[in-house]
Amino acid sequence: MKINKLNIKNIDINYPKHIAIIMDGNRRWAKKNKKLKFLGHREGVKTVKKIIGLSLKYKIKALTLYAFSSENWKRSSTEVKFLINLFKEILDIETINLKKKNICLKIIGDIKKFNLSLQKSITKAEFITKNNNKLLLNIAVNYGGRWDITNSVKKIVFNINKGLLNPKDINENIINTYTCLSNIFPIDLVIRTGGEYRISNFLIWQIAYSELYFTKKLWPEFDKKDFKKALNFFIKRNRRFGGD
DSSP: OOOOOOOGGGSOOOOOSEEEEEOOOHHHHHHHTTOOHHHHHHHHHHHHHHHHHHHHHTTOSEEEEEEEETTGGGSOHHHHHHHHHHHHHHHHHHHHHHHHTTEEEEEESOGGGSOHHHHHHHHHHHHHHTTOOSEEEEEEEEEOHHHHHHHHHHHHHHHHHTTSSOGGGOOHHHHHHTSTTTTSOOOOEEEEOSSOOSOTTSSTTTTTTOEEEEOOSOGGGOOHHHHHHHHHHHHHOOOOTTOO
């Protein structure tokens, strides 16, 4: 009796719908390779493009990247200026490619601290890609989890004072609607590169039940094989969400 081979392509693999990544290690990669730290950031951009491509390949629905935290302002003014200029450069160059690839771009964080030129680039990029639906790409800039929660509390208090919200009605679901990323898939998997084992004020409300995957690989070194390892880690997890 002839046994048909299993068609792996037809298996419905339970990949995460929403992945968030703390992209750590650009500067250490530069130091390791005896390069200027600014080149480490540019090398990191190359990895971003690869991971976006892999997310499309594996049909991930949403990808959230931690690009610039609210704490990164503590770095030297030269590095901060470089990072801001690099971000604007990438926005201006890559927006059309995002449009062609059917990727919707959303920027989360307090962008009011950035110069008007960058704010306009952000607004333009979001507008051009707003109707795309193959992948939702969220870039967190000047973002912090505590800022996110604090900002949501301010909005809630404002609506209470306006009579639009009754304090008695406030619950987790209400609070969630005022935070960033409230209207998309919950975050299934958080990946952190660079060998650190902390979340560094990243989406602390949203990742309460996310799976956490840490790797020592520096972000510029993170490749297809590493991404697949993270996906396989997730697939093997038994997600009980606090239940039995």
